[in-house]
Amino acid sequence: MGSSNDFDKNTNAIVAPKSVLPLKRSRLSEDEIPKSATYGTPLQTRMASPCTLNPPIDSDGLSWPSQGARARLEQTEEEAKAREARIAGAVKTILHELGEDVDREGLLETPERYARAMLFFTKGYEDNIRDVIKRAVFEENHDEMVIVRDIEIYSLCEHHLVPFFGKAHIGYIPNKRVLGLSKLARLAEMYARRFQVQERLTKQIAMALSEMLKPRGVAVVIEATHMCMVSRGVQKAGSSTTTSCMLGCFREQQKTREEFLTLLGRR
Numbered sequence: 001m002g003s004s005n006d007f008d009k010n011t012n013a014i015v016a017p018k019s020v021l022p023l024k025r026s027r028l029s030e031d032e033i034p035k036s037a038t039y040g041t042p043l044q045t046r047m048a049s050p051c052t053l054n055p056p057i058d059s060d061g062l063s064w065p066s067q068g069a070r071a072r073l074e075q076t077e078e079e080a081k082a083r084e085a086r087i088a089g090a091v092k093t094i095l096h097e098l099g100e101d102v103d104r105e106g107l108l109e110t111p112e113r114y115a116r117a118m119l120f121f122t123k124g125y126e127d128n129i130r131d132v133i134k135r136a137v138f139e140e141n142h143d144e145m146v147i148v149r150d151i152e153i154y155s156l157c158e159h160h161l162v163p164f165f166g167k168a169h170i171g172y173i174p175n176k177r178v179l180g181l182s183k184l185a186r187l188a189e190m191y192a193r194r195f196q197v198q199e200r201l202t203k204q205i206a207m208a209l210s211e212m213l214k215p216r217g218v219a220v221v222i223e224a225t226h227m228c229m230v231s232r233g234v235q236k237a238g239s240s241t242t243t244s245c246m247l248g249c250f251r252e253q254q255k256t257r258e259e260f261l262t263l264l265g266r267r
Helices: 069-074 077-097 110-121 129-133 181-192 198-213 254-264
Strands: 006-008 013-015 137-139 146-157 163-173 177-179 217-226 241-248
Touching: 077 110, 129 181, 129 198, 146 181, 146 198, 146 217, 146 254, 163 181, 163 198, 163 254, 177 181, 177 198, 181 198, 198 217, 198 241, 217 254
Parallel strands: none
Antiparallel strands: 006 013, 013 146, 137 177, 146 163, 163 217, 217 241
């Protein structure tokens, strides 16, 4: 493949040169977007393994939902207020057990503020992947690599409930269909705004994109700083963690994988 690749400064997107000019570009209807693959059957775009046999998109639209996610998604306004109040009550108990005066001025409204913040930090549980993607899948004859890099992500470590944050780099090689570039960032946001481990977050983004587009291959790299390593435990400021998930031709073909990493400047 050639070395002349276009870089869009506005979207941080690298688009490798096309070997075939597009003949047409049209939206796919929602019915044409795959809802789910057959359970127990690995997709052609990813290798079979115990962690990839079941598709991330289930029949009711939630993506890798946690227990209780559907109740949160479908709750009424009154139920949402009650949920927030229960979280605030639990936070007040924690503050008290830590030895704080929960009635002092600085902490009077902290439980409610924390409850609202935590609901925002985990809003990805309420996202439906088909609503996130919407009508942004297009027929397109582009058959070279597409990369969106430096997508900022913020998540919560499920082991200590403290933040980890960094950047995600997502690439894929289309198979007659492409996804609107902004939707790649939305996909990363949906899975990041949950209790996570970085390894699973990386895999979920890659597998969801593979399920939706059925591309020739998908590659995801995440670089993140974990506050559970920086501010507690080993307390190693400046440390970072890099994870990757390669599916399809990125996993099977070394040259394709190397091209992706070279375009990221990570080789």
